[in-house]
Amino acid sequence: MKYLFFILFTILLISCKEDYTIKPLGQVRLEYPEPKYESLKTDCSFTFEQSNQSQIQEKNKPCWFVLNYPKMKANIYITYFPVNSKEDLVNKIKDSEKFVQEQTTKASYIAPQEFVFEEERVYGTLFELGGDSAINLQFHATDSTNNFISGSVYFSTEPKYDSLQPAIQYLKRDVVRLIETLRWK
Template sequence: MKYFIALLGLLTFLACKDDYTIKPIGHVRLEYPEPNYKSFISDCDFTFEYSDLAEKRDKENPCWFVLHYPDMKANIYLTYFPIQSQEDLAIKIKDSEKLVQEQTVKASYIAPREFIFEKKKVYGTLFELGGESAINLQFHATDSLKNLISGSVYFSTPPQYDSLQPAIQYMKKDVMHLIETLEWK
């Protein structure tokens, strides 16, 4: 009996020590509200809908804008180009795609998605970039005659693709809505 009590005391003593196991650092769960969309109003040759979570900011050039998402520390940079010729259009599209290709050093993948809205004369490509790329989404849209809009999504945080993934997917939906509602005046 004496040995039993000693053994029980020893087991109790050993069982009561602290656990110093290293645990992984957790990430904050990011959840965003369903967006409500409003019309983009300007004197430019285009219109579209954008999220009410974004603030429209003018840039120095006419018809260049930033849609700023303060809660996500994200921006959609929109650049409009009036097109003079088919050669001019090809150069501008190539410049837009060059920006994507420059990210191949950090991007783990680049997934292009073409879109065609024949009735509204909206044609273009959306590029989604994975990995630690500075740009997460890049797109251009044109009517193939007189107008071209180029857009890029940037986050004002270090590029950690896994932790930014919920915000990137949210922004992708907003960019898709922008493209789907784009119309030329």
């Protein structure tokens, strides 16, 4: 009996030995719901489609908006300016591009994407900024004669590009949709 107990105890000790393996570091997989888009209804001289994941907040100036994404802690700031002359338009475009260039101290790259929709008279540029810059997406669009809007994407968190990448790409899709559906009244 003593031997049987000793053998069972030894087998129990040997069988409880686990084989440990190093596991790779895991990353949180951020998944966002598929957006549905609806037309923005305002008295402004433009309209566009916005995601149902965003909540519109009006600013203190006419036709200035914030599209707030509460689940992502992100905002798209949209500003509108009437265009008074060709020179005025050139200055507004230069100011928008200067704002992007000022981010180069933190941005590791700037990738522009141009949009031209002749039929709708929509001409614009979307800038994607890589790295830990304060803004990750900046855009402007115009009809080249009377209207100009610009926008920036900000997150209410410390800029960590790798961690924010899924949210940036999600919002980029919404910004592209905004530009593609932009219509002047």
